[in-house]
Amino acid sequence: MVLALARQQNKRVKVVGGGHSPSDIACTDGFMIHMGKMNRVLKVDTEKKQVTVEAGILLADLHPQLDKHGLALSNLGAVSDVTAGGVIGSGTHNTGIKHGILATQVVALTLLTANGTILECSESSNAEVFQAARVHLGCLGVILTVTLQCVPQFHLQETTFPSTLKEVLDNLDSHLKKSEYFRFLWFPHSENVSVIYQDHTNKPPSSSANWFWDYAIGFYLLEFLLWISTFLPGLVGWINRFFFWLLFNGKKENCNLSHKIFTYECRFKQHVQDWAIPREKTKEALLELKAMLEANPKVVAHYPVEVRFTRGDDILLSPCFQRDSCYMNIIMYRPYGKDVPRLDYWLAYETIMKKVGGRPHWAKAHNCTRKDFEKMYPAFQRFCAIREKLDPTGMFLNAYLEKVFY
Ligand SMILES: Cc1cc2nc3c(=O)[nH]c(=O)nc-3n(C[C@H](O)[C@H](O)[C@H](O)COP(=O)(O)OP(=O)(O)OC[C@H]3O[C@@H](n4cnc5c(N)ncnc54)[C@H](O)[C@@H]3O)c2cc1C
Structure with missing residues (x-):
């Protein structure tokens, strides 16, 4: 009708x-x-x-x-x-x-x-x-x-522990073998990484989260500090390092039904880009992103850069078409809805993603047009x-x- x-x-x-x-x-x-x-x-x-x-x-x-x-x-x-x-x-x-x-x-x-x-x-x-x-x-x-x-139906155990970018990138294959659902969060303007393993378990539901810091004060404080950093962008590196120390610096374990472990609350408004690149390009791309931030101190990047891995497939417009892929998700928060300058970061990231043969997530920000997609998708x-x-x-x-x- x-x-x-x-x-x-x-x-x-x-x-x-x-x-x-x-x-x-x-x-x-x-x-x-x-x-x-x-x-x-x-x-x-x-x-x-x-x-x-x-x-x-x-x-x-x-x-x-x-x-x-x-x-x-x-x-x-x-x-x-x-x-x-x-x-x-x-x-x-x-x-x-x-x-x-x-x-x-x-x-x-x-x-x-x-x-x-x-x-x-x-x-x-x-x-x-x-x-x-x-x-x-x-x-x-x-x-x-x-x-x-x-x-x-299955239960998952989620284990989160701190590491460094160098360690994770040097041992990527080993991490991928160790955990069925491996991902990691890199905290830009630092070497800090939080590794997240999720694996099948028979253990009963449990959580070692620090509810006070992780879910109450921590997030309110983060939003407030990010808002202050809109006037003093130089604070962003310090904020990333402080929150790594506060929230991600110890080992944590959570066990529960799979759908309760896979999903989590995204608390703040944010801008986001998420490209899939060939898995073997992970190290090159992340190191280039890090070098770009170091060379351009005026470009600020909120945490985390979330790095995930996905098997290749045969779906015509899947970003993982015919290749195992690494998704590299970058964000810039909008504290209390306020827009934060991000275009230099966005542009530098997109340039790196294109250079290593990336394909953007269809539901997230990108500047690609038909000409790009013709090259990206066989x-x-x-x-x-x-x-x-x-x-x-x-x-x-x-x-x-x-x-x-x-
Ligand atoms: C907080 C948050 C977290 C997210 N986390 C992730 C993540 O971890 N991984 C990830 O890949 N993405 C993530 N996303 C993106 C999200 O998964 C996708 O945008 C997804 O498409 C949203 O589903 P939806 O039902 O809202 O789709 P919509 O936004 O409503 O639609 C998506 C597309 O599908 C079309 N569509 C929807 N239903 C139909 C239908 N029945 N028939 C025809 N066309 C239809 C729409 O026209 C549109 O083109 C996240 C988004 C948010 C807001």
């Missing part, structure tokens, strides 16, 4: 899930379809360990349903207030070099196209569209349902051909996607 009206009135249509994408990939000045009411679990196949859901279901609502059946998703991003259709649309990822981005957990989906046809897509049915639609950018039609491959033309066939008039485009496709 909405699509028919859009055709009639020559309007564009944007489908949104949680609306949590920091880039304007989910924005429109045309019609907007919010998927909030398409939020049911349709089928749980305990034998195959697969769940079929309506695409608007929030992962936060899916987890308890999976818990009831003794199932879980093998990997998640940092937040669960996002939808099944949305996380696959933007190529959401977490960490774990044996694990792909979340879209690799999709075994089937249904897609309502611009002309009103419903396509069932999987490896065995409309396989070409399936290869494209698992990272769909919201430009192929309305994802109605998603079938996800699950695993038996299957870019294939995706474009599928999109043009499914949506010849560009009904599902918006300003963001025009930069990608024109």
